[in-house]
Amino acid sequence: MFAKMxxxxxxxxxxxxxxxxxxxxxxxxxTDWVFENVANIKKADLIKNPLQKIPRxxxxxxxxxxxxxxxxxxxxxVMGNTTFYNMQFQVNDKVLIPRPETEEMTxxxxxxxxxxxxQISILDIGTGSGCIAIAVKKHLPSSKxxxxxxxxxxxxxxxxxxxxxxxxxxxxxxxFLDESRWPELMLFDIIISNPPYIPVNEKKLMxxxxxxxxxxxxxFVPDNQPLLFYEKIARFGRNHLNYNGKIFVETHExxxxxxxxxxxxxxxxVLIKKxxxxxxxxxxxxx
Numbered sequence: 427m428f429a430k431m432x433x434x435x436x437x438x439x440x441x442x443x444x445x446x447x448x449x450x451x452x453x454x455x456x457t458d459w460v461f462e463n464v465a466n467i468k469k470a471d472l473i474k475n476p477l478q479k480i481p482r483x484x485x486x487x488x489x490x491x492x493x494x495x496x497x498x499x500x501x502x503x504v505m506g507n508t509t510f511y512n513m514q515f516q517v518n519d520k521v522l523i524p525r526p527e528t529e530e531m532t533x534x535x536x537x538x539x540x541x542x543x544x545q546i547s548i549l550d551i552g553t554g555s556g557c558i559a560i561a562v563k564k565h566l567p568s569s570k571x572x573x574x575x576x577x578x579x580x581x582x583x584x585x586x587x588x589x590x591x592x593x594x595x596x597x598x599x600x601x602f603l604d605e606s607r608w609p610e611l612m613l614f615d616i617i618i619s620n621p622p623y624i625p626v627n628e629k630k631l632m633x634x635x636x637x638x639x640x641x642x643x644x645x646f647v648p649d650n651q652p653l654l655f656y657e658k659i660a661r662f663g664r665n666h667l668n669y670n671g672k673i674f675v676e677t678h679e680x681x682x683x684x685x686x687x688x689x690x691x692x693x694x695x696v697l698i699k700k701x702x703x704x705x706x707x708x709x710x711x712x713x
Contacts, residue, residue: 433467434476436485440492447496456501460491463505498634511561515587520579521555522644527701528620531676531708532558534699535616536565538672545570547612547668551602551619551659552576554644556584556595558618563593572611574600577643603658613668620676621655622647652678656685663713664692673711682706 431439437457444453461467465484480488494504502508502523507516510524511532517523535558539546546569550559553573563571573595575581581597588595600607627649629637636645647654656675663673673693677685682698689711690696699708 431480432476433465433478433480434472436480436488437461437467437472440488443492444495447498456495459501459505460488460495464488464491499639500635503639510555510557511564513557513561513564513591515555515557515560516583516590517555518583519639520577520641521583522620522640524555524557527705527707528558528676530699530701531618531620531674532561534708534710535562535618535674539566539569539616542566546615548572548616548618549611549614549666550574551617552621552644552655553584553597554580554620556587556597558620559584559595560588560591560593562618563588563595564591571595572614573597574602576601577641580641580644602662603654605658605661608662608666611666613666613671615668615671617659617663617667617671617673618675619655619659619673621659623652623655623676623678623681625649625652652681653684653688656688660689660692660711663711667713669713671713673709673713675709675711677707677709679705679707682709685709 441453441457444456448456458469464487465480491504495501500523502517503519506518507514508523511529546566548562548569548571550571550573553559553575556573559571559573563569573584578599581599584597622645624645626646629646659673659675667673675685686696686698686709689709693711693713695712697710698706699710701707
């Protein structure tokens with residue numbers, strides 16, 4: 427289909443087809459990303475040389491990317507990477523795609539400890555792609571960071587991302603819900619987690635590109651246990667958080683107050699922070 431098109435026609439066709447799945451603004455961003463990274467064609471190139479012919483191998487790659495996108499596959503998985511905290515991260519369907527609110531929580535941590543003189547110990551529970559752990563280590567280089575995940579496939583991605591971003595973090599296969607393993611872990615100054623928090627019954631309300639492609643083990647919790655991971659983290663922190671230590675967790679907007687109340691029962695100070703959209707999505711607990 428693409429064979430007889432010049433670069434401008436090809437771009438226009440790609441964009442129009444994507445609008446069957448995405449709004450124009452999002453379709454435009456995705457088309458720009460794909461063309462720049464697959465065909466090495468930027469918007470400026472389309473203006474300067476709109477009649478440019480595209481080599482057949484590139485046409486084949488573009489057609490394959492378009493097909494995946496039309497099946498609602500997230501562009502980050504289609505391209506195999508994403509940007510988080512101005513860093514590049516490899517992603518696939520074994521790890522969640524980092525969200526803006528996760529970046530906001532990461533920034534809160536980095537901003538709070540940027541001028542810390544002593545080495546701080548940090549635990550990231552459910553690290554996935556390693557985006558939080560790696561970004562924190564990159565900007566707090568003297569810190570010791572341990573990243574846990576129940577998925578070895580996710581940890582493989584996290585390790586690759588640590589190498590790409592020239593950071594040294596310890597990636598450990600660990601089922602955090604198994605309390606019998608908690609004694610293996612030391613004391614920490616910071617505990618971070620963006621755990622599974624979506625009740626299974628909300629699956630039917632979610633977009634196809636999330637439900638059909640992102641790992642369910644990193645998304646969902648039983649309907650009758652929406653605070654499962656927060657209960658475990660609060661209990662764990664009581665014996666594994668240093669004096670003046672803090673816990674940073676991302677939450678479901680409908681359960682943020684409940685998560686805060688859970689921590690407030692045994693922690694000295696609990697704060698709720700809003701994300702860029704004004705939603706209460708982050709809880710910080712101090713011990």
